[in-house]
Amino acid sequence: MLTQAELVDYSGHCSARRDGGSFFINSGASIRSILTAEDIVAIDFDGSLLDGTAKPPVEFPLHAEIYRARPDVRVVMHTHPRWSTLLTMVGVPFRPVFPQGSLLGDVPVLDSPMSVNTRDMGARVAGALGSGPAVLLKSHGAVVVAADMVECFALAIYLEENACRQYMAMQIGSPYVLSAAEQEACRGRLGTPSLYRKAWDHYRVKLGRQNPN
Amino acid sequence: MLTQAELVDYSGHCSARRDGGSFFINSGASIRSILTAEDIVAIDFDGSLLDGTAKPPVEFPLHAEIYRARPDVRVVMHTHPRWSTLLTMVGVPFRPVFPQGSLLGDVPVLDSPMSVNTRDMGARVAGALGSGPAVLLKSHGAVVVAADMVECFALAIYLEENACRQYMAMQIGSPYVLSAAEQEACRGRLGTPSLYRKAWDHYRVKLGRQNPN
Amino acid sequence: MLTQAELVDYSGHCSARRDGGSFFINSGASIRSILTAEDIVAIDFDGSLLDGTAKPPVEFPLHAEIYRARPDVRVVMHTHPRWSTLLTMVGVPFRPVFPQGSLLGDVPVLDSPMSVNTRDMGARVAGALGSGPAVLLKSHGAVVVAADMVECFALAIYLEENACRQYMAMQIGSPYVLSAAEQEACRGRLGTPSLYRKAWDHYRVKLGRQNPN
Amino acid sequence: MLTQAELVDYSGHCSARRDGGSFFINSGASIRSILTAEDIVAIDFDGSLLDGTAKPPVEFPLHAEIYRARPDVRVVMHTHPRWSTLLTMVGVPFRPVFPQGSLLGDVPVLDSPMSVNTRDMGARVAGALGSGPAVLLKSHGAVVVAADMVECFALAIYLEENACRQYMAMQIGSPYVLSAAEQEACRGRLGTPSLYRKAWDHYRVKLGRQNPN
Numbered sequence: 036m037l038t039q040a041e042l043v044d045y046s047g048h049c050s051a052r053r054d055g056g057s058f059f060i061n062s063g064a065s066i067r068s069i070l071t072a073e074d075i076v077a078i079d080f081d082g083s084l085l086d087g088t089a090k091p092p093v094e095f096p097l098h099a100e101i102y103r104a105r106p107d108v109r110v111v112m113h114t115h116p117r118w119s120t121l122l123t124m125v126g127v128p129f130r131p132v133f134p135q136g137s138l139l140g141d142v143p144v145l146d147s148p149m150s151v152n153t154r155d156m157g158a159r160v161a162g163a164l165g166s167g168p169a170v171l172l173k174s175h176g177a178v179v180v181a182a183d184m185v186e187c188f189a190l191a192i193y194l195e196e197n198a199c200r201q202y203m204a205m206q207i208g209s210p211y212v213l214s215a216a217e218q219e220a221c222r223g224r225l226g227t228p229s230l231y232r233k234a235w236d237h238y239r240v241k242l243g244r245q246n247p248n
Numbered sequence: 249m250l251t252q253a254e255l256v257d258y259s260g261h262c263s264a265r266r267d268g269g270s271f272f273i274n275s276g277a278s279i280r281s282i283l284t285a286e287d288i289v290a291i292d293f294d295g296s297l298l299d300g301t302a303k304p305p306v307e308f309p310l311h312a313e314i315y316r317a318r319p320d321v322r323v324v325m326h327t328h329p330r331w332s333t334l335l336t337m338v339g340v341p342f343r344p345v346f347p348q349g350s351l352l353g354d355v356p357v358l359d360s361p362m363s364v365n366t367r368d369m370g371a372r373v374a375g376a377l378g379s380g381p382a383v384l385l386k387s388h389g390a391v392v393v394a395a396d397m398v399e400c401f402a403l404a405i406y407l408e409e410n411a412c413r414q415y416m417a418m419q420i421g422s423p424y425v426l427s428a429a430e431q432e433a434c435r436g437r438l439g440t441p442s443l444y445r446k447a448w449d450h451y452r453v454k455l456g457r458q459n460p461n
Numbered sequence: 462m463l464t465q466a467e468l469v470d471y472s473g474h475c476s477a478r479r480d481g482g483s484f485f486i487n488s489g490a491s492i493r494s495i496l497t498a499e500d501i502v503a504i505d506f507d508g509s510l511l512d513g514t515a516k517p518p519v520e521f522p523l524h525a526e527i528y529r530a531r532p533d534v535r536v537v538m539h540t541h542p543r544w545s546t547l548l549t550m551v552g553v554p555f556r557p558v559f560p561q562g563s564l565l566g567d568v569p570v571l572d573s574p575m576s577v578n579t580r581d582m583g584a585r586v587a588g589a590l591g592s593g594p595a596v597l598l599k600s601h602g603a604v605v606v607a608a609d610m611v612e613c614f615a616l617a618i619y620l621e622e623n624a625c626r627q628y629m630a631m632q633i634g635s636p637y638v639l640s641a642a643e644q645e646a647c648r649g650r651l652g653t654p655s656l657y658r659k660a661w662d663h664y665r666v667k668l669g670r671q672n673p674n
Numbered sequence: 675m676l677t678q679a680e681l682v683d684y685s686g687h688c689s690a691r692r693d694g695g696s697f698f699i700n701s702g703a704s705i706r707s708i709l710t711a712e713d714i715v716a717i718d719f720d721g722s723l724l725d726g727t728a729k730p731p732v733e734f735p736l737h738a739e740i741y742r743a744r745p746d747v748r749v750v751m752h753t754h755p756r757w758s759t760l761l762t763m764v765g766v767p768f769r770p771v772f773p774q775g776s777l778l779g780d781v782p783v784l785d786s787p788m789s790v791n792t793r794d795m796g797a798r799v800a801g802a803l804g805s806g807p808a809v810l811l812k813s814h815g816a817v818v819v820a821a822d823m824v825e826c827f828a829l830a831i832y833l834e835e836n837a838c839r840q841y842m843a844m845q846i847g848s849p850y851v852l853s854a855a856e857q858e859a860c861r862g863r864l865g866t867p868s869l870y871r872k873a874w875d876h877y878r879v880k881l882g883r884q885n886p887n
Contacts, residue, residue: 125421205420207844208764338634418633551847600850631846
């Protein structure tokens with residue numbers, strides 16, 4: 036839970052499955068605050084409060100409908116990353132252009148810029164996500180899912196780094212997309228708990244430097 | 249008045265209506281200084297000093313002519329934002345490309361890069377503004393108006409954020425513009441005093457961090 | 462001399478006319494060092510040391526040949542500004558796109574990327590400069606001249622700011638160039654000692670903040 | 675060895691030839707750490723540990739195969755520079771666009787984005803490098819070699835600076851490439867130990883400022 040708090044503070048709202056019918060999620064507290072145990076609540080898939088007193092975010096259905104549709108998912112992150120979102124604004128598909136991007140593959144896009152604050156919108160996000168690790172929301176943001184927090188964080192970082200490189204390269208030409216064989220080889224080599232942990236550790240140190248207190 | 253000082257210090261010059269024929273405005277003091285009560289003066293629509301001793305900015309007619317034409321306006325901000333101005337330099341119209349941009353709609357542009365230092369120029373700005381919340385000045389800057397300071401500040405932030413996203417997306421394609429229905433829905437959900445206040449609070453914290461003293 | 466030292470430290474090498482046949486110039490000391498009186502020397506137009514012990518920069522002929530050709534010039538600055546240089550790399554002419562840019566007008570370009578370390582190259586720079594306030598050196602840098610240090614500094618700042626805006630706007634379209642009448646009006650209003658001083662003061666404060674010691 | 679540690683800490687992994695059949699290299703330690711003597715090991719061309727206890731990086735064959743093929747090379751740096759890599763992503767050849775870029779010339783590119791973790795891949799890198807000072811790895815990074823550490827560092831800096839200028843200029847047009855005669859003149863003037871040392875000193879001061887501890 037402490038670990039979760041650290042991550043959530045970094046970017047947007049994040050949730051962790053509690054059991055078959057409920058999950059923990061941070062309240063609508065601002066990104067600047069130091070999250071405490073009080074900011075995290077447990078709710079069921081209809082948003083009813085099971086534990087805690089803070090108000091769940093209005094976009095809780097994004098998380099709920101993914102947990103409902105994907106029993107394998109234990110962590111859901113929803114962020115508003117700059118470069119990934121720019122790709123969706125112009126209809127350019129996300130493609131793996133550096134090795135770590137292979138872990139995401141070709142990421143689908145939900146064709147709506149609106150807030151995911153209803154069960155119907157949540158179900159559309161879950162549908163667009165399918166069985167993959169990520170889905171982009173047009174002109175809005177990104178959703179990444181995984182079996183644990185460290186992997187989910189690493190994938191969210193790789194998603195944005197790949198999108199940044201794709202955007203930058205597009206300004207001067209057409210970026211090389213890794214071949215199916217190259218992607219397959221990269222997934223085998225890079226998709227390991229120890230490398231996800233390395234990315235996590237790298238960013239913890241980096242963020243700790245930028246925000247020493 | 250204290251609240252006003254905080255905002256003005258952030259960016260450019262800003263005014264607040266005093267009554268039917270006069271308004272408060274900060275003097276030509278530089279952005280770096282900590283504004284004090286002495287830097288704020290009250291003037292009538294012809295620039296005559298009613299209260300205070302500092303010199304009003306040469307572009308006071310921009311404010312005066314808007315107050316004259318728009319009895320509903322109680323706050324006017326004139327800024328020199330980077331991204332919004334770049335759009336005007338190349339003749340690209342401002343279009344809502346993210347939800348908060350819907351609160352501005354399609355923003356008109358005054359077709360002159362010159363300083364607004366005469367009553368005639370002020371009237372041209374007021375004419376281009378019409379009944380809307382904002383007008384851009386070609387190759388020069390932006391003007392945002394509102395019924396109160398917090399709303400005016402939030403709209404100025406959204407204007408520039410939308411322009412930045414529009415500019416960045418244009419470098420790799422043609423950004424999606426929110427449909428009329430999407431804009432209508434966003435205005436209903438986002439145009440509330442509590443969300444304006446949230447934007448205001450968010451930036452106060454952010455600026456406080458960057459300039460701790 | 463003290464005033465000169467402050468400026469020189471900011472960017473590249475800079476000189477001030479001493480009399481009809483000689484000038485002061487800073488030695489090849491790096492930008493990071495705090496210039497002291499020892500770093501400034503007086504030389505004649507052939508580079509012979511008249512006062513001081515440090516070594517004049519190899520590009521001294523750039524300064525010498527301008528002083529020889531332009532009796533009205535009392536200060537010469539040679540800088541390596543990012544945006545102005547990018548324009549020269551692709552052959553895009555510098556055009557006034559914001560009011561202060563009018564003080565530079567259409568800036569000529571020397572068609573060579575080589576160091577200005579001979580009398581012949583110096584004469585080519587002076588020839589390209591003609592009777593104007595600035596000349597760009599292809600893929601290399603900029604030269605600005607004026608009757609005094611404060612004006613020269615302000616013009617160097619405006620040159621780069623205009624080039625930056627021109628570059629940024631070119632990424633999404635074709636920037637509006639101020640008309641001859643608008644440029645004329647801007648020159649009359651902005652080309653005053655008090656506004657040059659304001660730009661100087663503004664940057665002194667800004668630089669003082671960034672480098673407090 | 676101490677000198678080496680300073681450099682390696684700055685960017686990626688770096689090695690120095692020990693003798694005809696072995697070299698020193700830093701372990702896979704993260705960029706944030708202060709390298710100590712314990713982080714540096716000596717290995718032979720097959721990766722067998724000759725001195726030290728830390729684990730050599732998986733990409734050691736990149737270094738080994740270059741030392742095997744190029745007896746003149748005493749230092750190898752492998753970095754992941756942003757701008758150079760962007761050029762390789764879109765298939766734009768590196769061309770000298772500013773004087774210092776002439777020291778690199780037209781840099782070849784290895785046509786694979788994969789990790790250089792086998793002898794075969796190392797040999798492909800050495801083959802692409804040929805007798806030159808640098809080779810780029812598609813969508814991955816750069817390799818620079820030299821007879822000593824200071825020259826190698828300076829060349830790595832010039833490579834990335836040139837790539838940055840080339841990328842930036844390409845956003846608004848087609849950058850001027852120095853002619854063969856201009857490149858020849860620049861190589862004669864700029865390829866000296868004292869100027870390499872100046873670049874090294876300049877960056878040591880700059881980095882020292884950014885990371886005071």
